[in-house]
Amino acid sequence: MQFKKFTLTEFSFKNSEHYKLIKQLEKAEGINYVSKELSNFVKESKHSEKIIPGNTYVIENNDKDLVGLLGFMDLDRCGNLEIWTIINPYYRGKHYASMTLGTIVPYMIENVDGLNDIKLVIQKNNENSKRVAISNGFNEVERIDDKDIYYYFKSK
Numbered sequence: 311m312q313f314k315k316f317t318l319t320e321f322s323f324k325n326s327e328h329y330k331l332i333k334q335l336e337k338a339e340g341i342n343y344v345s346k347e348l349s350n351f352v353k354e355s356k357h358s359e360k361i362i363p364g365n366t367y368v369i370e371n372n373d374k375d376l377v378g379l380l381g382f383m384d385l386d387r388c389g390n391l392e393i394w395t396i397i398n399p400y401y402r403g404k405h406y407a408s409m410t411l412g413t414i415v416p417y418m419i420e421n422v423d424g425l426n427d428i429k430l431v432i433q434k435n436n437e438n439s440k441r442v443a444i445s446n447g448f449n450e451v452e453r454i455d456d457k458d459i460y461y462y463f464k465s466k
Contacts, residue, residue, distance in 0.1 A: 311361060313413050316406065318367040318380060321352060328368055331376045331398070338399050352381065360421055361414065363391055369410055377401045380410055382418075389426030391418065407439070411446045415462055428462040 311318045321328055332352060352366045361367065366381040378397035385391050393414065395407050415428055430448055432439045440450075440460070448460035 315372060315409055316377070316413075317370045317372075318361060318414075319370055320357060321366040321368055321379065327376060331368065331379070334398060335379065335396050338396075352379065361417060363422060369395075369397075369406060371401075371406070375401075377406045380414065385422065385424060389424050390429055391422065391425055391427070392429045392431060393418075394431070402438070408442045408445055411442060415446060430460045430462075432460060 323329055323332075356362070356365060358365070361382075363382045363385040366379060369377040369380055371377050376398070378395060378401065381394045383392040383394075393411070395410055397407050418425060418428065428448075430439075430443050432443060434453075443460040446462070448462045450459070451461050452459045
């Protein structure tokens with residue numbers, strides 16, 4: 311799916327470039343939440359014309375470089391949706407995470423039936439991700455173990 315400054319492509323382990331990206335991200339410094347077992351965590355995307363919960367997408371910039379991953383857990387029975395992003399260290403600081411969240415959150419609010427809240431789970435020491443969350447309208451509402459949790463509340 312094409313957006314203004316990036317494209318989301320359905321993730322596939324069968325795509326060798328996608329698989330290489332996973333292996334790069336598993337070795338990256340500073341990504342601890344799921345990175346060491348990323349290939350076990352990432353879900354093969356189910357084909358759809360829309361971005362849907364439960365899928366993982368590759369973030370590509372307009373030069374077709376694989377910038378990182380955007381993933382969605384399944385929508386829970388309360389209407390909560392967890393979104394996660396992992397950006398390749400080479401592309402960090404270039405606003406890809408913020409741009410992706412700033413685009414995808416309104417898209418999901420508009421297109422996912424039954425959605426109430428969008429949640430990010432951010433490690434306590436990840437100040438850059440906290441800034442991205444806050445700049446995109448997320449508010450810290452709860453702390454669990456060593457993670458800060460930010461929620462974005464859908465307006466009805």
